[in-house]
Amino acid sequence: MTTSVIIPAAGSGVRLGENRPKAFVDVGGASILARTVASILAVDDLELDRIVVVVPAEMIGPVREELAGVGCEVVVVAGGAERSDSVRAGLQHVTGEFVLVHDAARPFTPVPVFRRVVAALRAGNPVVVPGLPVVDTLKRVDAQDRVDETVDRAVLRAIQTPQGFHADALVAAYAPDSDGPGTATDDAGLAERAGLPVLVVDGDPDAFKITTPWDLRLARDFAKGRA
Numbered sequence: 251m252t253t254s255v256i257i258p259a260a261g262s263g264v265r266l267g268e269n270r271p272k273a274f275v276d277v278g279g280a281s282i283l284a285r286t287v288a289s290i291l292a293v294d295d296l297e298l299d300r301i302v303v304v305v306p307a308e309m310i311g312p313v314r315e316e317l318a319g320v321g322c323e324v325v326v327v328a329g330g331a332e333r334s335d336s337v338r339a340g341l342q343h344v345t346g347e348f349v350l351v352h353d354a355a356r357p358f359t360p361v362p363v364f365r366r367v368v369a370a371l372r373a374g375n376p377v378v379v380p381g382l383p384v385v386d387t388l389k390r391v392d393a394q395d396r397v398d399e400t401v402d403r404a405v406l407r408a409i410q411t412p413q414g415f416h417a418d419a420l421v422a423a424y425a426p427d428s429d430g431p432g433t434a435t436d437d438a439g440l441a442e443r444a445g446l447p448v449l450v451v452d453g454d455p456d457a458f459k460i461t462t463p464w465d466l467r468l469a470r471d472f473a474k475g476r477a
């Protein structure tokens with residue numbers, strides 16, 4: 251069963267505040283995107299068909315150049331305004347039975363996380379996501395930040411990527427009429443709307459998403475420990 255990986259890397263990184271698209275910010279001598287590609291290539295039993303990297307249009311040329319010769323087929327295409335637009339663009343170029351969608355912004359995702367997701371796909375689950383228990387108390391608030399209720403965190407998971415799909419499940423999730431009201435913040439959210447069952451396997455704190463300046467400091471410290 252071969253696998254394609256879509257890496258959405260077309261975000262602008264507004265919350266990071268580095269004044270350049272986040273995937274191209276340097277972390278310890280390599281771009282966030284280059285580290286993420288390397289983390290995928292480290293999964294030697296993935297049966298990897300190709301990696302589809304979705305980037306801002308002006309970065310297509312430089313990224314093709316940077317990733318030429320990484321040791322697997324890499325397709326580089328332009329993304330869209332929202333993350334889901336970028337994944338949809340990448341989806342046009344996938345091959346193989348399984349598709350993983352993996353944020354460029356999670357460069358330190360450990361190999362076992364990929365393996366757990368793929369093992370659950372191979373076991374027949376159409377949609378598989380890694381997740382972590384929530385450690386803080388969660389409260390629902392109103393528009394004035396007044397607490398409405400405390401939510402039962404025992405039944406909640408913080409969801410990471412890679413999110414894994416049987417290819418036909420991802421196509422169904424991204425069918426033109428699947429968006430529904432509001433924007434899905436992850437790919438599995440679209441699959442849920444399409445009526446597909448979604449399984450959560452264990453994630454890993456190291457698979458954190460670089461979103462804020464604090465995350466970038468953490469990532470740079472992390473890179474020092476791994477360099």
Ligand SMILES: Nc1ccn([C@@H]2O[C@H](COP(=O)(O)OP(=O)(O)OP(=O)(O)O)[C@@H](O)[C@H]2O)c(=O)n1
Binds near residue numbers: 329337353
């Ligand atoms: N239009 C978009 C928006 C996001 N992404 C990608 O989706 C992943 C998760 O998105 P996020 O962390 O929100 O990245 P940004 O959109 O860059 O961040 P921000 O919302 O702070 O601008 C990132 O790898 C990002 O590059 C994308 O490919 N296309």
Ligand SMILES: C[C@](O)(CO)[C@H](O)COP(=O)(O)O
Binds near residue numbers: 409410435437461
């Ligand atoms: C896909 C995701 O990483 C799962 O946690 C997350 O939803 C992306 O959110 P963002 O706001 O686009 O970073």
